[in-house]
Structures are given as C-alpha cells and as structure tokens.
Amino acid sequence: PSEHATLVFTDIQGSTRTWEVCPDAMRIAMALHNTAMRECLAEHGGYEVKTIGDAFMVAFESARSAVQFGLDVQERLVYAAWPAELLVMDHCKWDDEGPWCGLRVRVGVHCGEVDAQVNPLTGRYDYFGSVVNIAARMEGACVGGAVAVTEEVMEVLDDVAMFVCT
Numbered sequence: 001p002s003e004h005a006t007l008v009f010t011d012i013q014g015s016t017r018t019w020e021v022c023p024d025a026m027r028i029a030m031a032l033h034n035t036a037m038r039e040c041l042a043e044h045g046g047y048e049v050k051t052i053g054d055a056f057m058v059a060f061e062s063a064r065s066a067v068q069f070g071l072d073v074q075e076r077l078v079y080a081a082w083p084a085e086l087l088v089m090d091h092c093k094w095d096d097e098g099p100w101c102g103l104r105v106r107v108g109v110h111c112g113e114v115d116a117q118v119n120p121l122t123g124r125y126d127y128f129g130s131v132v133n134i135a136a137r138m139e140g141a142c143v144g145g146a147v148a149v150t151e152e153v154m155e156v157l158d159d160v161a162m163f164v165c166t
Contacts, residue, residue: 004113004114005127006065007059008070010055011139017091018091029082029102040072043072044060046058066111077101077102110131110150114132
C-alpha cells in the first residue's frame with residue numbers, strides 16, 4: 001500500500017578504513033553505535049527497516065520525529081565512551097569545528113509517498129519508491145556528524161528553530 005512516511009538513512013563515514021586499522025576497537029565502537037541508534041529510534045517512535053553493514057534504514061510517521069532522531073543520534077555519538085584506539089585516528093578524534101568525536105555518522109532524511117510492502121520471508125515492512133532513493137542520496141551527500149534534510153522535509157516542519165542539540 002502507498003502511504004506517507006519519512007525515511008532516514010545513516011552510514012558511518014570512514015568505517016572500512018577504521019575496520020582495517022583497528023578491528024578490535026571497531027567492534028566495540030559498532031556496539032556503541034548500534035545501541036545509540038536503537039535507543040534513539042525507540043525514543044522517537046521509529047521503525048528499523050533494515051541494516052546493511054553499519055548503515056541503517058529507518059522509517060518514521062512524522063518528519064519532526066525523524067529529524068530529532070538524527071540530531072539526538074549525533075549528540076549521543078559525540079559523548080559516547082569510544083575506545084582510546086579509535087580516538088587517535090584523524091577521522092575519529094575530537095574536532096572543535098564540529099564538534100565531533102568518535103564515529104562520524106551521515107544522516108539523510110526525506111519524506112513523501114512510499115510503497116510499503118511486507119517481506120514474505122521476514123514479515124517486516126520494507127519501503128520502495130523515489131522517497132527511498134532520495135533519502136539514501138541525502139545521506140551520501142552529507143558529511144559525518146551532519147543531518148541532511150530535503151526541502152520537502154523542511155516544508156512540513158512548522159518550527160525549525162526547535163531542533164537544537166544541547
């Protein structure tokens with residue numbers, strides 16, 4: 001069935017390199033990342049569509065919840081207890097210009113009409129259509145530590161100023 005949804009794609013910037021250089025620290029970091037993602041997802045009423053490696057595809061009924069999810073994930077990741085081995089890598093150490101610390105996650109958000117279908121093998125919903133493609137491209141176009149939203153998402157938010165990381 002066709003329905004309105006807000007889709008979010010996330011991906012860790014530089015994860016392949018990090019796995020190659022410090023696999024033990026990356027295992028710990030992935031557990032921290034996945035916990036942060038799933039806790040924020042639950043707090044904002046999102047639905048985990050699927051994961052592929054270190055990337056998440058998640059869905060929300062509202063754009064507001066999706067954007068706040070993305071901001072909260074970024075904030076939680078900055079203050080996570082990252083392994084020391086990870087924090088010496090250039091793309092993971094504290095950056096006053098960000099500020100970023102640890103794994104840097106790209107987040108892309110788009111909303112609109114999607115084709116929702118139940119996967120007959122898993123019994124879980126999956127989504128199809130241009131909204132999926134655009135949300136994925138938004139994630140790919142931004143830098144780790146950022147939340148990139150489309151004009152369509154901005155149009156449905158009634159108060160953009162309320163989105164603040166503390």
